[in-house]
Amino acid sequence: MNNIKTIAKRELLAYFASPVAYVVIVIFLLLTGFFTFMLGGFFERGEATLTSFFIWHPWLYLFLVPAVGMRLWSEERRSGTMELLLTMPITPWQAIVGKFLASWIFLAIALILTFPIGLTVNYLGSPDNGVIFGSYVGSWLLAGSYLAISCMTSAMTRNQVISFIISVVLCFLLILVGFPPVTNFLYQVLNFKPWLVEIIAAFSVMTHFDGFQKGILDSRDLIFFLSVMVFSLFTTGVIIRGHRAG
Amino acid sequence: MIKVQNLVKTFGPKRAVDGISFSVERGEVLGFLGPNGAGKSTSMRMITGFIPPTEGSISVGGFDMVENPIPAKRLIGYLPENAPAYPDMTVYGFLSFTAEIRGLAGDARKRAVNRAVEMCFLEAVLHQSVDTLSKGYRHRTCFAQSIIHDPDVLILDEPTDGLDPNQKHEVRTLIRKMGEKKAIIFSTHILEEVDAVCSRAIIIDRGRIVANGTPQQLRQKSDWAGAVTVRVSGVSAAEAMQKLAALPSAKRAVLLKEEATSATVRIMPKPGVNGALTQNVADAVRGWRIEELHTEEGRLDEVFRSITMPDTVKGEAK
Ligand SMILES: Nc1ncnc2c1ncn2[C@@H]1O[C@H](COP(=O)(O)OP(=O)(O)OP(=O)(O)O)[C@@H](O)[C@H]1O
Ligand SMILES: [Mg+2]
Numbered sequence: 259m260n261n262i263k264t265i266a267k268r269e270l271l272a273y274f275a276s277p278v279a280y281v282v283i284v285i286f287l288l289l290t291g292f293f294t295f296m297l298g299g300f301f302e303r304g305e306a307t308l309t310s311f312f313i314w315h316p317w318l319y320l321f322l323v324p325a326v327g328m329r330l331w332s333e334e335r336r337s338g339t340m341e342l343l344l345t346m347p348i349t350p351w352q353a354i355v356g357k358f359l360a361s362w363i364f365l366a367i368a369l370i371l372t373f374p375i376g377l378t379v380n381y382l383g384s385p386d387n388g389v390i391f392g393s394y395v396g397s398w399l400l401a402g403s404y405l406a407i408s409c410m411t412s413a414m415t416r417n418q419v420i421s422f423i424i425s426v427v428l429c430f431l432l433i434l435v436g437f438p439p440v441t442n443f444l445y446q447v448l449n450f451k452p453w454l455v456e457i458i459a460a461f462s463v464m465t466h467f468d469g470f471q472k473g474i475l476d477s478r479d480l481i482f483f484l485s486v487m488v489f490s491l492f493t494t495g496v497i498i499r500g501h502r503a504g
Numbered sequence: 505m506i507k508v509q510n511l512v513k514t515f516g517p518k519r520a521v522d523g524i525s526f527s528v529e530r531g532e533v534l535g536f537l538g539p540n541g542a543g544k545s546t547s548m549r550m551i552t553g554f555i556p557p558t559e560g561s562i563s564v565g566g567f568d569m570v571e572n573p574i575p576a577k578r579l580i581g582y583l584p585e586n587a588p589a590y591p592d593m594t595v596y597g598f599l600s601f602t603a604e605i606r607g608l609a610g611d612a613r614k615r616a617v618n619r620a621v622e623m624c625f626l627e628a629v630l631h632q633s634v635d636t637l638s639k640g641y642r643h644r645t646c647f648a649q650s651i652i653h654d655p656d657v658l659i660l661d662e663p664t665d666g667l668d669p670n671q672k673h674e675v676r677t678l679i680r681k682m683g684e685k686k687a688i689i690f691s692t693h694i695l696e697e698v699d700a701v702c703s704r705a706i707i708i709d710r711g712r713i714v715a716n717g718t719p720q721q722l723r724q725k726s727d728w729a730g731a732v733t734v735r736v737s738g739v740s741a742a743e744a745m746q747k748l749a750a751l752p753s754a755k756r757a758v759l760l761k762e763e764a765t766s767a768t769v770r771i772m773p774k775p776g777v778n779g780a781l782t783q784n785v786a787d788a789v790r791g792w793r794i795e796e797l798h799t800e801e802g803r804l805d806e807v808f809r810s811i812t813m814p815d816t817v818k819g820e821a822k
Contacts, residue, residue, distance in 0.1 A: 264604045268590070275592040275633075338588030342649070345552040345584075346605050347577040502555045 261348040265356030266363070269330075273364050278326070283368045286322055290314065290372055306383030311375055312393045312471050316433050316463055319404050324425040326364060327408025328418045330357050331498070336416040344502070354494050358409050358487075365401045369394065389473030396470020399483035400463055404429045406490035413497040429463075432486075436462020505530050505579075505657050505687035506551065511560035513546050513711075520546045522711030523560075528704075530656070533683035535702035535719075536691035539812050543711040544691040545585045548661050551689070552582045564657055578606075581655035583663055587646035591635035595626055595645050598634055599652060606653040620648040623678060625671070639666040647675070651682070658682065660690035664697065676700050695804040698722075709812045722807050729802030730773040732785045733760070735795040741767035744792070751784045753777040766795060 273279040293314040294300045300310045334340040343353055379385045408425040415421050434440050436459045444455045459465050463486075466479040506528040513521040521543040528534045536544045550557045551564070553573045562569040567576035589598055599620060603613045621627060624644045629637060634645060643666050650658060663679065664672045672694075679688060680701045692698065698705050699719050707715040707722070715722055723729055736744055741762045749757035754771045761768040773781040782799050789797070 260607075261605060264601065268593070268601050271597070272590065272592045337591060338584060338586055339590055341549070341554050341584045342582070342588055342602075342646075345554050345577060345580070345582045346602070347574050347607070348605065349574070 261352040262356040262359065265343075265348070265353055266360040269357050269360030270363060273326075273360070278329070279364065282322055282326055283371060286318065286368050287371060289318055289322075290375070293318070294375065306379050306385035308375065308379060308385070308390050308393060309471065311372070312397060312467075315397045315400060316467060319401050320426060320429050320433065323365065323401055323404035324408045324411075324422045324429065326361050327405045327425065328412050328422040330361060330409050331413040331494070332416050332418050332421045333412075335413075335501075340498075344498075350495055350498055354409070354491055354498070358406060358491060361405055361409075362398075362402050365405065366398055369398055369401070386473060389471075392473045392475055393471050395475075396467050396479070399470075399480070400467050403432075403463060403483050403486040403490075406487040406494075407432075410490045410494045410497065413494045413501075432461065432463045434462070435459055436464035505565055506689065507561075507563045508547075508551060509561045511547060511550060511562065512558045513543070513550060513555070514558045519711050521550070521557075524708070524711070524713055525560075526706060526713065526716065528687045528689060530687050531684060532703050533679060533688045533690070533701050535698045535705035536689060536708065537693075537695070537698065537705055537808060538691075538708035542708045542812075544708055545661055547708070548582075548659050548689065548691065549584075552580055552659050553577050554584075579655055580657045580659060581650035581653065582658075583647050583650040583660045585661040587643040587665075589634045589642060589646050589649070592633065594631050594633050595637070595641075596621075596630045598645060599648055602649045603652050608653065616652050616654075619654075620652045623651065624648040625674070640668060640671060643667060644671070656686055658686055658688045658690075660688065662692060663690055664692065664694065672697075695808060698804060707808065707811055714811050715807070719804065723802035723804055725811070726802030726804075726807045727772060727810070728800045728806055730777070730779070730781055731770055731800040732773075732782050732797065733768065733770045733800065734785060734789060734797045735761075735766055735768040736789055736792040737766035737795060738793045739767070741769075744769055744789075747788055748785065751781070751788055753781045753784050768796075770800075 290311060294311045297314075303310060331340070334343065344350060376390055379390075380387070404425070407428050408421070411425040411428065412418070412421040414424070441455060441459050444458060445452060448454050463483075466482045469476045469479045508527065509525050511521055511524045512519065524543075524547055526534070536547070538544050546555070549555045551562055551569070553569045553576065556570060564576040565579045567579075569576045590601075593601065596617065599617045600613060603616045608616050621630060624647055626641070626644060626648060629641050629645075634642060637645065643663075647660070647663055650660065660679070664675050667675060676697060679690060682688065683701065683703070690701075702719055704716070704718055705722055706713055715725065734748075741759060744767050745757050745759055748754060748769055748771050751771065753774055755774045756772050758770045758772070759767065760770055771781065771785055786797070
């Protein structure tokens with residue numbers, strides 16, 4: 259446990275020692291603002307909700323989270339520090355979890371910095387703060403799932419650009435299978451087997467993020483996000499072991 | 505402390521390490537020699553638990569590196585090849601991170617960092633970020649990391665690479681001193697280092713151990729070991745050559761230098777004559793004026809070359 263803490267602390271400090279952290283936070287805040295107010299029609303809706311804010315998160319994270327996660331292992335491999343890290347008296351799992359947690363905490367910080375928008379709706383009307391809180395939790399879990407996928411792709415290659423692109427594609431697939439236009443198309447193609455479409459859609463982050471946005475805390479949604487993370491981190495471990503075995 | 509048995513590592517069809525066995529006890533400094541690509545770094549990576557061996561076993565301080573890696577790794581300090589360090593940290597931050605992950609906390613950690621900083625002369629760059637360090641300083645930072653927890657076992661992959669002559673000297677002195685209480689393995693391409701620090705050396709070539717012994721023993725493998733060089737005057741070079749080459753213990757004599765009044769001749773020993781040649785030469789030259797006479801010890805670089813490139817060296821000898 260202490261080892262995880264030590265590694266996470268180092269990793270988190272490394273974020274703030276590089277411009278990545280500030281660039282990502284600023285872009286995230288700017289884009290959420292832009293999407294919420296300009297495209298989402300926050301004011302025009304005349305509702306005291308943050309729907310127009312959270313609805314964009316799966317798309318924003320699509321590029322920002324891989325940008326945060328792409329360096330996790332590829333940098334470690336490129337600079338050779340992986341050899342130091344993995345010859346320390348720690349298990350590879352502690353290293354993987356520690357590094358993942360650091361980036362996840364970093365994303366939490368970026369997310370928390372959007373609090374003015376929460377204050378704004380509270381000032382303008384009387385929203386259901388339970389729903390807002392649930393949506394924040396859902397958004398953080400969503401970010402964690404993307405992040406775990408980026409973590410996995412960054413273990414595959416020492417090239418950060420490749421790692422970024424692969425994780426964007428994988429995350430995009432996770433959106434697509436539950437994106438209404440795609441599910442409608444699938445219903446037509448697989449018109450005799452709607453249950454198959456349901457199964458496919460069940461793998462989408464959209465399907466599961468929806469519940470959180472409505473303020474419904476369904477344990478199945480929670481389990482979905484957690485299993486995406488566990489699975490991806492587990493695969494990260496397998497990939498790293500594979501590299502070392504040669 | 506370190507016991508390696510029949511270590512094998514294959515990368516695809518290639519056997520990078522091909523059945524290496526040796527052991528190192530506390531108080532020993534083992535030098536790893538060998539040409540580029542011989543498998544030195546690969547062996548070290550397996551011993552430190554970075555890559556698993558394809559075959560064979562490694563035990564460090566009684567703990568098996570494959571079955572029980574954590575306690576084994578705790579005993580080891582490791583300086584990888586190319587001295588990696590986190591570029592975005594300061595030297596101080598990096599060293600306290602490695603101390604923390606080695607389980608040192610609070611005052612003990614501060615003391616450990618200060619001790620390592622002192623031993624590796626890092627005061628001047630303590631708060632500089634690692635990616636702006638010169639190569640030598642980065643190397644020293646990574647070296648400091650390896651000794652921060654005062655480990656019983658040190659594995660150093662080319663520890664003097666990129667250091668200036670003063671620092672090379674300091675690091676050698678440090679290794680020799682630490683070698684009194686620890687078990688140390690270090691690799692190098694600088695053969696004088698072997699004499700300066702090692703109590704034993706292993707030469708690896710294409711994944712196999714081709715020589716193993718004290719620097720003294722290795723030197724004796726040289727064709728040169730036991731050769732006698734004499735400079736005599738008052739006799740013609742031809743006469744001297746003829747008489748010396750005919751000695752029963754001599755393989756052949758080589759005329760190194762011929763001057764107006766003197767001749768320098770090197771007499772190579774027949775294999776297995778040991779010290780007899782020197783005595784024979786001394787007897788043979790009686791009556792001539794001897795200006796110089798000494799017995800060669802054999803040179804490590806020549807041993808190294810003849811072991812790792814036998815064909816080329818034989819070609820040159822012809
Ligand atoms: N990850 C790897 N994949 C494939 N081949 C490898 C890998 N690591 C090492 N090798 C090969 O194994 C052989 C031994 O390499 P190693 O780095 O151990 O040599 P070395 O003795 O340390 O050489 P040098 O003196 O140049 O440092 C080389 O032929 C190298 O190409
Ligand atoms: Mg090497």
